[in-house]
Amino acid sequence: MVAGTQSETTRTPYKLWFDAALVDELATLLGDAHQDFDQALFRREATHGLDTLEFKDRTLHIADAMALAMPWPTAERMQTLIAALPPELPDEEGVTEKGYRFWPFGEFIARQGLDDVDASFEAMVELTKRFTSEFAIRPFLAADLHGALDRLEALVDHPNLHVRRWVSEGTRTRLPWAKGVPGLKKAQPRRLRLLEALRYDPERYVQRSVANHLQDIVKDDLPTGLDTLERWATDGESNSSAGDLLWVVRHAARGQLKAGHPRALRIFGFEPGVVGIGQFTLSHDELRAGDTLTLALTLTNPTDRSLDVRVDYALSGPTKSGRAFSKVFRWSDLELKPGQSQTLETTHSFAHRSTRKVYTGLHRLEARVNGEPSPGREVWLEGLEGNDPHALKNIR
Structure with missing residues (x-):
């Protein structure tokens, strides 16, 4: 998914970026790019009814107005888009807020470009250097999956990091906000080939996409995903020039590690059922919203060898609806020497947070040590009123 730069507290609703002022800006850019672009028609059509639409429909509405204003062959249209683009993003940056103004360009390519794949791919590559084409590529994958994958495979060594990232991000099966692509899951060997070519990429921006894509594979096909994680982890440990490959593997495995999957844990040397789990305590048994709880846990290594230890903790409690939630949080990674406690x-x-409110009721916490749970402890919390303060019983 595209990476934004806004903070949670200052975020402008996405739909408000696509307003009459943006239409006017795009009209000028496209008019400067091609003398026959009908700016007046574009402004009129793009702003008509725009304020009544939500985010996605606004981008589509503007893209459709662009099509009316340049009734030319696809190749000429794509060259017009390219000529209207600003300078490329610096290598170290993701998509900035100003980059989002070109979202309608991607929608235009997706809706109007299938009849000239060469011209459209050229436009997507150039758009990716300034914004992203991870959504625009989806109709091309749907129309000719292996043909599109062939074109993307030719870009794995592209000098622009945003283009290399696009190769991975645009072919994810679980790309947020994106439409599903028929056959993409079954094309897993082709997608893995792309990831194999990108796994040693030196840029963290690309590495993160590779890891997220591999995590999609783990979710879609657990045995293949775990096999790949294990093989990459072995390669990362045995190859001193592997760089950040182990970071990629760990990031890709984060869901399975939090879930305490035994094989995923063993890939990283976390042996379930070996570490001695001692006393697990909470600093309070009653709290109010806004308070902080201290958790303490004693661990012992009963063996004559050092042990790698991963500690998480799980929190369960009521929600507004009356149903219970359960969420796992990271705690610590450590090494215990032989006999050490x-x-x-x-x-x-x-x-309270914008993404998580605190509701009155019984909450339960447990530590998880290399996937093994400790005895649980409970705390009563006074917060917002939900439908069932004793919802915890539903997940016991």
């Missing part, structure tokens, strides 16, 4: 502490804030 160690007490860990961490804190959990019960402050």
Whole structure:
């Protein structure tokens, strides 16, 4: 998915970016790019009814107005888009807020470009250097999956990091906001070939996409995903020039690690059922919204060898609807020497957040050590009123 730059507290609703002022800006850019672009028609059609639409429909509405204003062959249209683009993004940047103004360009390519794939791919590559074409590529994958994958495979060594990232991001099966592509899951060997070519990429921006794509494969096909994680982890450990490959593997495995999947844990040397789990305590048994809870856990290595240890904690409690939630949080990674005991502490804030509110009721916490749960502890929390403060019983 595209990477934005806005903070949670200052975020402007996406749909408000696509307003009459943006239409006017795009009209000028496209008019400067091609003397026959009908700016007046574009402004009129693009702004008509725009304020009544939500985000996605606004981008489509503007893209359709672009099509009316340049009734030319596809190749000429695509060259007009390219000529209207700003300078390329610096290598170290993701998509900025100003980049989002070109979202309608991607929609235009997706809706108007299938009859000239060469011209459209050229436009998508250039758009990717300034914004993203991860959504625009989806209709091309749907129309000719292996033909589109062939074209993307030719770009794995492209000098522009945004283009290399696009090769991975645009072919994800679980790309947020994107339409599904028939046959994409079954084309997993082709997609893995793309990831194999990108796995040693030096840029974290590309690495993150490769990891997220591999995580999609883990979710779609767990045995193949775990086989790939294990093979890449072995390659990363044995190859001193592998760079950040182990970071890619760990990031791709994060869901399975949090879930305590035994094989995923063993890939990283976390042996389930070996570490001694001692006392698990909470600093309070009653709290109010906004308070902070301290968790403490004692661990022991009963063996005569060092052990790698991953500690998470799970929190369960009521929601507004009355149903219970359960969420796993990271705590710590550590190494325990032979015979060593160690007490860990961490804190959990019960402050309200925009993405998570705190509701009155019984909450339960447990530590998870290399996937193994500790005895649970409970705390009563006073927060917002939900439908069932005892919803916890539903997940016991």
